[in-house]
Amino acid sequence: MNGFTRRAALRLGAIGGAMLLSAALLAPAQVLAQEDYPSRPINVVVPFATGGYNDRLARAFAPYLEKELGQPLVIVNQEGAGTQLGHTYALQQEPDGYTILCTSVSPYIPLSIFLQNAPYKLEDFAILNLPSRDYTMAATSADSEIESFAAAIEQLKADPSSLSIGVQPASADYANMMLTMKAAGIDASKLRIVTYDGGGPARNAAAGAQVDIAFVGGEGFLPLKDKIKPLAMYAETAPEWWPDAPTIGSTGIQQEFVDGSQRGWVVASAVKTENPEVYAKILAAVEKASKNPDAIKALELQELATTWYGPEASQQAFIDNAATMEKHQALLKGE
Amino acid sequence: MIDMDALMGAFGIMATSAGSWGWIVPGLIVGLVFSAIPGVSITMAMAIVLPMSLYMDFFSAIVFLTSVYTGAGFGGSVPAILMNIPGSPSSYATTFDGYAMSKKGQHNEALGYALFASTICGIFGYLLLLVVVEPLADIVLKIGPLEMFAVAIWGMLLIGSLGSKYISRGLFAAAFGLLLGGVGMNTAGFIRGTMGMPSLLDGISPIPAMIGLLASGQLLTLAGKDYIIEAEGSRTVSLSRILSGCWQTFRHPGVLVRGSVIGIVIGAVPGVGSSLGNLIAYAETKRTSKDPSSFGKGNPKGVIAAESAVASAEGGSMATMLALGIPGGGATAILLAAFMMHNIVPGPQFIETQKEMVYAIILNNIVQAIVLLFVGIGFIYVASNIVRVRTRYILPAILVIATMGTYAVEGSISGPITLFVFSLIGFLLVKFDYPVAAVVVGLLLGRMLETEFLRSYQLSGGDPTYLFERPGAMTIFGIMLFSMAMTAWGKRKQVLAEEAESAAMEALARQASVPEAEPGIKAGASGRH
Numbered sequence: 001m002n003g004f005t006r007r008a009a010l011r012l013g014a015i016g017g018a019m020l021l022s023a024a025l026l027a028p029a030q031v032l033a034q035e036d037y038p039s040r041p042i043n044v045v046v047p048f049a050t051g052g053y054n055d056r057l058a059r060a061f062a063p064y065l066e067k068e069l070g071q072p073l074v075i076v077n078q079e080g081a082g083t084q085l086g087h088t089y090a091l092q093q094e095p096d097g098y099t100i101l102c103t104s105v106s107p108y109i110p111l112s113i114f115l116q117n118a119p120y121k122l123e124d125f126a127i128l129n130l131p132s133r134d135y136t137m138a139a140t141s142a143d144s145e146i147e148s149f150a151a152a153i154e155q156l157k158a159d160p161s162s163l164s165i166g167v168q169p170a171s172a173d174y175a176n177m178m179l180t181m182k183a184a185g186i187d188a189s190k191l192r193i194v195t196y197d198g199g200g201p202a203r204n205a206a207a208g209a210q211v212d213i214a215f216v217g218g219e220g221f222l223p224l225k226d227k228i229k230p231l232a233m234y235a236e237t238a239p240e241w242w243p244d245a246p247t248i249g250s251t252g253i254q255q256e257f258v259d260g261s262q263r264g265w266v267v268a269s270a271v272k273t274e275n276p277e278v279y280a281k282i283l284a285a286v287e288k289a290s291k292n293p294d295a296i297k298a299l300e301l302q303e304l305a306t307t308w309y310g311p312e313a314s315q316q317a318f319i320d321n322a323a324t325m326e327k328h329q330a331l332l333k334g335e
Numbered sequence: 336m337i338d339m340d341a342l343m344g345a346f347g348i349m350a351t352s353a354g355s356w357g358w359i360v361p362g363l364i365v366g367l368v369f370s371a372i373p374g375v376s377i378t379m380a381m382a383i384v385l386p387m388s389l390y391m392d393f394f395s396a397i398v399f400l401t402s403v404y405t406g407a408g409f410g411g412s413v414p415a416i417l418m419n420i421p422g423s424p425s426s427y428a429t430t431f432d433g434y435a436m437s438k439k440g441q442h443n444e445a446l447g448y449a450l451f452a453s454t455i456c457g458i459f460g461y462l463l464l465l466v467v468v469e470p471l472a473d474i475v476l477k478i479g480p481l482e483m484f485a486v487a488i489w490g491m492l493l494i495g496s497l498g499s500k501y502i503s504r505g506l507f508a509a510a511f512g513l514l515l516g517g518v519g520m521n522t523a524g525f526i527r528g529t530m531g532m533p534s535l536l537d538g539i540s541p542i543p544a545m546i547g548l549l550a551s552g553q554l555l556t557l558a559g560k561d562y563i564i565e566a567e568g569s570r571t572v573s574l575s576r577i578l579s580g581c582w583q584t585f586r587h588p589g590v591l592v593r594g595s596v597i598g599i600v601i602g603a604v605p606g607v608g609s610s611l612g613n614l615i616a617y618a619e620t621k622r623t624s625k626d627p628s629s630f631g632k633g634n635p636k637g638v639i640a641a642e643s644a645v646a647s648a649e650g651g652s653m654a655t656m657l658a659l660g661i662p663g664g665g666a667t668a669i670l671l672a673a674f675m676m677h678n679i680v681p682g683p684q685f686i687e688t689q690k691e692m693v694y695a696i697i698l699n700n701i702v703q704a705i706v707l708l709f710v711g712i713g714f715i716y717v718a719s720n721i722v723r724v725r726t727r728y729i730l731p732a733i734l735v736i737a738t739m740g741t742y743a744v745e746g747s748i749s750g751p752i753t754l755f756v757f758s759l760i761g762f763l764l765v766k767f768d769y770p771v772a773a774v775v776v777g778l779l780l781g782r783m784l785e786t787e788f789l790r791s792y793q794l795s796g797g798d799p800t801y802l803f804e805r806p807g808a809m810t811i812f813g814i815m816l817f818s819m820a821m822t823a824w825g826k827r828k829q830v831l832a833e834e835a836e837s838a839a840m841e842a843l844a845r846q847a848s849v850p851e852a853e854p855g856i857k858a859g860a861s862g863r864h
Contacts, residue, residue, distance in 0.1 A: 049665075049668070052672075055672065056672065056675055056676060059386070059389070059676065060676070075386075077382075078747075080533075080534060080536070080537050081533040081534065081536035081537060082520075082536065084533050084536070085533060085534060085747075088533070115524075116526075116533070116536070118533075161796055164793075164794050169522075169523055169524030170524045192793060192794065192796050193793060194480075194790050194793040194794050195522045195523040195524065195789070195790070195793065196522060196790075197520075197521075197522045197786070200605070200661060200662075201605070204476060204605060204659070204661055205479075207476050207659075208475075208476030208477055208478070208479070209476075209477075210476075210479040210480065210794070211794070222680070223659075223660035223680050223681065223682030223683070223684070223685075224659065224660065224682060224683070225684070226683045226684065227476070227683060301678045302675060302676065302678050303680070
């Protein structure tokens with residue numbers, strides 16, 4: 001697939017043109033905007049429906065961020081097209097700091113760019129902080145006969161169609177699963193892969209033994225902990241929310257892998273370049289709110305993350321993960 | 336199977352949080368009003384009040400949200416009955432007989448039937464839940480793609496029972512609907528029919544499309560009339576007739592029980608929601624009825640069947656949400672979010688450790704349903720005044736509200752555009768005698784049919800004998816075939832009986848025409864008419 005179609009180019013051109021035009025027209029207004037920012041309520045765009053992780057994170061964190069910014073936050077749910085609609089919407093707004101994103105940068109930004117020709121680039125997003133990380137987990141039902149990940153791989157080596165596999169196509173989980181099969185030398189074309197269009201249905205399928213193994217984000221398994229057996233977590237070290245999960249390294253399989261999700265606070269890069277003072281104010285507010293002991297306590301109760309990694313580390317983690325995904329683009333596309 | 340200690344504890348929770356009781360009536364009214372507006376879904380009503388509930392304590396918040404949910408379960412049937420425009424996909428089947436009753440001037444009774452059928456079955460559903468909430472969770476997880484596919488096929492059978500003048504056009508319309516349902520990215524990640532528009536990646540949003548298809552034809556029909564109901568004498572709003580409808584509902588216990596069971600089972604399956612239950616319940620009631628030809632012409636049993644499966648489906652989907660932490664549909668997804676925002680994660684652990692809370696929530700829903708019986712009568716009484724308003728005032732109002740509603744669902748212009756495009760399609764379908772209903776059913780079920788068929792294929796590796804490993808799917812297909820065979824048999828008997836009857840009548844007429852007809856018989860016959 002050609003990553004850069006003519007239409008996308010036109011669209012980018014149009015957006016760029018609009019930005020230049022507005023920058024020229026609004027230049028005096030922006031100087032003013034920078035000085036007394038924020039002087040009106042700020043929109044927090046969540047490119048997911050109400051009730052998802054990002055939505056909960058945005059709503060739980062909002063009171064603390066409001067306190068730092070001194071203006072109310074309005075949560076705007078702009079779901080659809082695998083976050084592409086919400087991300088496009090957020091980038092189309094004036095880069096005046098009145099639009100902040102609370103999103104899953106990975107895997108959705110790279111996925112929408114590589115697979116859906118989304119009209120934006122990785123560099124259009126300036127990451128403030130990514131407190132939440134989720135990892136692909138391979139799991140089977142609690143009463144399954146599969147003893148361990150190594151045993152399952154052995155069985156698949158002998159007959160790739162002996163176990164059914166539930167996974168979301170075109171996802172980080174899919175890439176991780178395919179990398180495992182590659183590392184183990186299993187013919188992926190002979191696998192019985194069952195595709196699900198969401199993490200939830202894939203997890204239900206594992207818990208109800210509809211499929212033998214599901215590869216899906218681990219965090220969502222927490223409420224179903226009793227109904228499943230974790231086989232492998234695609235992380236360097238087991239996260240604090242599932243400390244006894246076997247990591248992929250411990251199962252004896254040597255492979256590259258990508259993080260399942262990286263979620264947190266983002267603004268358009270244009271805010272950073274065109275309104276650096278506004279950007280600094282938002283960044284300072286997010287940092288202060290993230291370190292607020294009340295916020296940490298309140299979010300912990302809801303199993304939401306507030307860890308402060310900072311913009312440099314977060315941006316690096318995002319870029320690294322996106323690079324691994326880009327390297328294995330063919331796998332994501334199922335080619 | 337009821338844990339008595341926990342049940343007592345549940346009564347304790349309800350008694351001690353007296354403040355929560357005050358939220359029932361406002362919640363019901365919010366739900367009723369929102370869902371009665373075509374284009375505004377239950378999910379949206381709940382999404383709007385969700386942030387409000389954050390400032391309440393946990394039990395009050397849940398009571399408020401579930402009250403909105405309970406109210407919204409019924410509200411959609413009001414425009415369905417009065418204007419032939421379903422407020423939500425779950426009240427689609429209600430239009431078939433509900434509006435036919437309205438046209439006959441029986442709108443008071445029809446609304447009464449709908450309210451009681453919906454509420455009684457809701458209560459029945461929750462009572463059943465109290466007993467089976469735990470085992471249900473395990474059953475739900477055992478439902479695989481092949482079983483879901485069987486259920487979706489069952490829903491498609493409804494098209495056959497709706498009837499159409501031309502079989503070929505009916506099949507064409509159904510296929511067209513199925514294709515529309517498949518637009519977007521499918522479960523295997525393939526993108527079809529989006530014409531490059533990112534907003535179509537998630538498929539055509541069903542609510543604006545459905546309203547566009549159904550409303551355009553309906554509004555044009557109404558535009559030709561002065562009032563919704565033509566006969567001036569029938570344009571009354573009568574409390575006694577509403578109540579008589581309510582009361583008459585109890586004369587059809589079989590329909591109520593069947594509808595509730597279908598509703599609970601289908602509602603409990605994650606991802607199906609209540610939009611399928613009402614179609615299956617209606618089709619089954621019609622198929623097993625002694626006089627199927629009277630359905631669609633204002634048979635109260637049609638209204639009862641459709642509504643009985645709506646509220647009970649809410650119970651089923653609530654059970655899955657509580658027991659597994661899996662939302663059955665959009666509305667329960669928001670309830671789940673509300674739980675999470677109050678630091679409570681539903682799921683197997685929640686049921687085990689907080690059974691009292693689970694029982695308290697179920698019991699409170701029963702209370703809400705009982706309150707809805709009264710609030711609902713008041714709401715119907717006010718809402719039915721629309722039959723006394725001239726259509727020249729109603730139509731523009733509906734158009735504006737529906738357009739705004741579809742805008743609000745997505746928060747973007749794609750909703751109103753979908754509404755407009757599908758209004759045109761609906762207009763053309765009506766003009767050329769294609770059954771709109773077949774397109775709507777195809778659109779609602781197309782995605783599910785494709786997804787589940789594809790997954791069954793992937794799971795089995797294309798081996799058709801996989802069916803024999805799935806006793807659940809075999810049972811569903813078996814019941815379906817049996818029910819169809821019974822219908823065919825019944826129809827045949829009916830046709831034979833009719834033939835015999837007409838032959839007898841002819842013989843009688845021949846006999847009667849020879850000598851003078853006896854005056855007694857004639858008088859008796861005309862007296863009956």
